[in-house]
Amino acid sequence: MESKTVDIKAGGGYTVHIGSGILDACGEAVASVIKPCRAAVVTDSNVEGLYLERTMESLRGAGFDPISFVFPAGEGSKNMRVLSEILESFADNELTRSDVAIALGGGVTGDITGFAAGVYMRGIKYVQIPTTLLAAVDSSVGGKTAVDLAAGKNLAGVFLQPSAVICDTGTLSTLAPEVFADGAAESIKYGVLTDEDIFKIFECGDVRSSITDVIYRCVTIKGRLVEEDEHDNGARRLLNLGHTIGHAIENLSEYTFPHGHAVAVGMVMIARAGELMGITEAGTSERLARVLSKNGLPTSTGYSAEELYTAALSDKKRSGDSITLVMPEKIGSCRLMTVSLPEFSDIVELAVNG
Ligand SMILES: NC(=O)c1ccc[n+]([C@@H]2O[C@H](COP(=O)([O-])OP(=O)(O)OC[C@H]3O[C@@H](n4cnc5c(N)ncnc54)[C@H](O)[C@@H]3O)[C@@H](O)[C@H]2O)c1
Ligand SMILES: [Zn+2]
Incomplete structure (x- = not known):
């Protein structure tokens, strides 16, 4: 063994x-x-x-x-x-x-x-x-x-x-395929955060036969972030990529939309907004959407920008009049970005309606 x-x-x-x-x-x-x-x-x-x-x-x-x-x-x-x-x-x-x-x-x-x-x-x-x-x-x-x-x-x-x-x-x-897919969404998230090789395994590799390596790489990334920020006030917040909009989707669906599925949609949406804002490399959201679909995950929902914004604001973990988002720069690199609520509303609008 x-x-x-x-x-x-x-x-x-x-x-x-x-x-x-x-x-x-x-x-x-x-x-x-x-x-x-x-x-x-x-x-x-x-x-x-x-x-x-x-x-x-x-x-x-x-x-x-x-x-x-x-x-x-x-x-x-x-x-x-x-x-x-x-x-x-x-x-x-x-x-x-x-x-x-x-x-x-x-x-x-x-x-x-x-x-x-x-x-x-x-x-x-x-x-x-x-x-x-x-x-x-x-x-x-x-x-x-x-x-x-x-x-x-x-x-x-x-x-x-x-x-x-x-x-x-x-x-x-x-595991049921949709439960495996939930974990795939979180693994792809680590790929977008810092490790393009993880992303490539889900893009064109054999995920099942590489699963030990995938878990090893994901745990290594999470471990380093936890060591740096055990109580989640700083760098660990990068792990929230796709989660602000993802949590809003879970909430609007009354938790019938599984967590990983919601995070998948959230990642595509924030990447799309990032591209339109000139922060995210062009083509990132499309590449991300292709990988997620290939791994049994959704890339859009029918919720309006207004619904998503309101649901995201009701998140109990939000602090004050600003919100910290995780913005992809390209596959393998992301940054934290604190924005005011009106700015966040514009970002959600871009994410949904382009
Ligand atoms: N603590 C953290 O940092 C953290 C991070 C992310 C998510 N979470 C929490 O994790 C939970 C979601 O985790 P989950 O998706 O593993 O949910 P889960 O524990 O409910 O498992 C999903 C389903 O798979 C079944 N299952 C588990 N292992 C199986 C196996 N090997 N074979 C067949 N079926 C199996 C379970 O019985 C369940 O029906 C949420 O409550 C979320 O809040 C916590
Ligand atoms: Zn998650």
């Missing part, structure tokens, strides 16, 4: 292991950073039947005493009620401060398990075992944890870096 590793110098420092089949050695990987103890594996109802037993088996083999908690799959479970059930289950199973939580699943599992680990007994260690491409390239690294509130997505959470991330690329083979 070959694996690639990326070391992240944030929190206590941790290693991301990426490779095919490494789930069966997850116990050893956890044991290399946490001495055998009780391990609470949290997973969802889809991943349970696919990968829970292999995970428990490997943990047992490495001397851990694993227990499991399964919640119904889907974003609808990323809330305070399920968080509370996870915490009660940790307590019922007598987890102590020296035990560990393990998130086995996609971004929903990672976010809620990380949050539970951050608040149970004022904080215990946790490990991420991402099983979606989105979780592998994005949510499992960086220490943002969250649940949704009635008022909006990801409004409650803590920053807590994991102790290890174990990404078995073999688990991605069972």
Whole structure:
């Protein structure tokens, strides 16, 4: 079993292991950073039947005493009620401060398990075992944890870096195509941000056979940004490329439009506006749209500029009278740009109506 590793110098420092089949050695990987103890594996109802037993088996083999908690799959479970059930289950199973939580699943599992680990007994260690491409390239690294509130997505959470991330690329083979596509959108985003080679893999390469390399490159980029800006006040905001308009689309669709799909449209739109403003190299939005379509992603929606602008402004994470956008300069290079609200309105108008 070959694996690639990326070391992240944030929190206590941790290693991301990426490779095919490494789930069966997850116990050893956890044991290399946490001495055998009780391990609470949290997973969802889809991943349970696919990968829970292999995970428990490997943990047992490495001397851990694993227990499991399964919640119904889907974003609808990323809330305070399920968080509370996870915490009660940790307590019922007598987890102590020296035990560990393990998130086995996609971004929903990672976010809620990380949050539970951050608040149970004022904080215990946790490990991420991402099983979606989105979780592998994005949510499992960086220490943002969250649940949704009635008022909006990801409004409650803590920053807590994991102790290890174990990404078995073999688990991605069972993903539904649209779930894989969501992760492809976020991976293509890293290509646009800083690494044209990632972009080219999605443009003309064999994505499935290059997936270890894709994840390695994406995690390396995210890791460097997180190291520079752990709490998301500076350079880390580059990761929001396509997300301002993307969040507006998700919001307008009442979250029926999947996140990666919305980010795909958001990236094309901001690149189009950037071209018209003379910031983005001509032809970028078209090249981006071609790659996204090839990978099963949309590149436009029927929402008007007015609807998108209003929805983007209601974003709870916006600060004051300005908004910071991520503007592509060309494939492989982007910059942060803070604009006033009237300027933002003009940009959305350009993005939609040219
Ligand atoms: N913390 C962060 O930095 C961060 C970053 C990006 C996104 N997120 C969060 O991530 C979440 C989205 O993540 P997601 O797209 O992974 O969603 P998800 O966890 O709901 O997974 C998507 C679907 O795939 C299923 N699934 C997972 N692994 C599978 C596998 N290997 N085979 C078959 N089915 C599998 C799940 O059961 C679910 O139905 C959102 O809540 C978002 O807010 C967090
Ligand atoms: Zn995203």
